[in-house]
Structures are given as C-alpha cells and as structure tokens.
Amino acid sequence: MKTKIVQIGNSHGIRLPKPLLDQAGLDGEVELDVRDGEIVIRRITSPRHGWAKAAQNMATHGDDAMLDPPVPTHFDEEEWEW
Numbered sequence: 001m002k003t004k005i006v007q008i009g010n011s012h013g014i015r016l017p018k019p020l021l022d023q024a025g026l027d028g029e030v031e032l033d034v035r036d037g038e039i040v041i042r043r044i045t046s047p048r049h050g051w052a053k054a055a056q057n058m059a060t061h062g063d064d065a066m067l068d069p070p071v072p073t074h075f076d077e078e079e080w081e082w
Helices: 018-024 052-059 072-079
Strands: 006-008 010-015 028-034 038-043
Touching: none
Parallel strands: none
Antiparallel strands: 006 010, 028 038
C-alpha cells in the first residue's frame, strides 16, 4: 500500500487506514523505532504481558509446584510475626 508523507505543523506524518491498524492490533499509544532504514511501528506491551494467563495455565495443568522445598531462615524462625 502506498501513501504520502504530509506536513503536520512543523512535523510530518502519514495517514494509516483503520483496517490496517486493526489488522496490526494497533490502538492508542505505539512505539516507533528505526531499523535498517525502515520505521517500525509496534504495540507497547508491558514487560510481563501474558504472565497472568501463563500462571493460570500452569495451575490448571499442575505445573506450578515449587522447584525447591522452602528453607526457613533465622528471620522466619525468630523475627517474623503475624
């Protein structure tokens, strides 16, 4: 798809068709980056995006057990109060 760069105040921009934005899943704020002479537009995701769903899936499949048994510390035994 071709489009033209247009003047917007002191800046320049392009118009992105809604179907293209919908197909890419872009809405609200986006992140821009330049790579190898190309401008890349991508969704902003949190660093832990998808972790809650992954934890739910692990619990459903019984994959959320502790790897090592808990080891009480001096703090746990003598200083901690409920």
